[in-house]
Every structure is written in structure tokens, then in C-alpha cells.
Amino acid sequence: MEFENKVLSSEIQRIMYEAGLTLSTAESCTGGHIAESIIAVPGSSEYFKGGIISYTNEIKERLLGVDPQLIAEKTAVCEEVAIAMVRGANKAMHTDYAIAATGIAGPGGGTKEIPVGTIWLACGSSDEIETFKIEEDEGRDKNLANATSKALHLFLGFLNKHVTKTEE
Secondary structure, three states: HHHHHHHHHHHHHHHHHHHOEEEEEEEEOOOOOHHHHHOOOOHHHEEEEEEEEEOOOOHHHHHHHHOOOHHHHHHHOHHHHHHHHHHHHHHHHHOOOOEEEOOOOOOOOOOOOOOOOOOEEEEEOOEEEEEEEEEOOHHHHHHHHHHHHHHHHHHHHHHHOOHHHOOO
């Protein structure tokens, strides 16, 4: 999976660099794994500005501007929070695009409503955001690796739809 992530990151880098766009990350359960995959490719500093690891609700609220009422009503593990994290990262980092992840990697922390392995991914601009929900629990390490890989796939698909299409 590490090799696959490098391939995905290289393709993301090519598109972002050629289009002159910038990227940031807002990660909760993935704890920086997405950013780590992005910077594994030399030259990523040309487009990647940085990331916020918002492991607690306090940081999601304070640094990313996620509405505390949203978290209180829906929990931090929901599509709406992932979307708010994308918007918050774009605003905080002054980037064109962001990738966000929020979920329960395990082994504990899950509930009947939101079991371990539930991870919401989101990516995009502040106006155009795509999401993806992971619902498989394959153990903490595999959950984190899957979320990282799927986040990169999601963002590359987003770029192919929204950026490369407009360049042609």
C-alpha cells in the first residue's frame, strides 16, 4: 500500500503543480498519515502547505471552525464534520483544496451507531466537496492504511473530474 500511495501522491503532485493549486490536510483519526503520504514525494512543498491534526473536538472547533453544535448533535464522526474540516483547512491554511478524515480507527471507541472502522473522508474546495464513508473494521493499523489510501484515491478522482477537465 505504501508504494500505491506514492504513485497516487505523484499523480496528485503532477496535477496540482501544473495547475498552480495548493493543498492542505485536516486529519483526526489518521493522525497525519495522509500528509505523510503526500510529502513522501520530493517536490511536494511546491503545492502542499501543511496539515492540522485535529484529534480532539476542541481542535476541530478552535482551529478548523467546526461548529460545536454540529459535533454535539451528530458527533465528530459524520459526513458534515468531514465537510466542515475541509472548509476549515482551506480557510486556515489559505489553500485551494483540502483532504479531511474523521473517524474511529479502533480498537476501542466505537458504539452501536458508529462502530469501529467508521471513517468519513472528504476533499475539495470550500465550494465543491466530495465525501466517502469507510465502514470496515480490519484492525487499527489496516483501518488507518485503508483510510489514507482511499483519501488519496478520492482526491485524485476529484482532481481528475474538476481540474484536468477544466484545463482541456
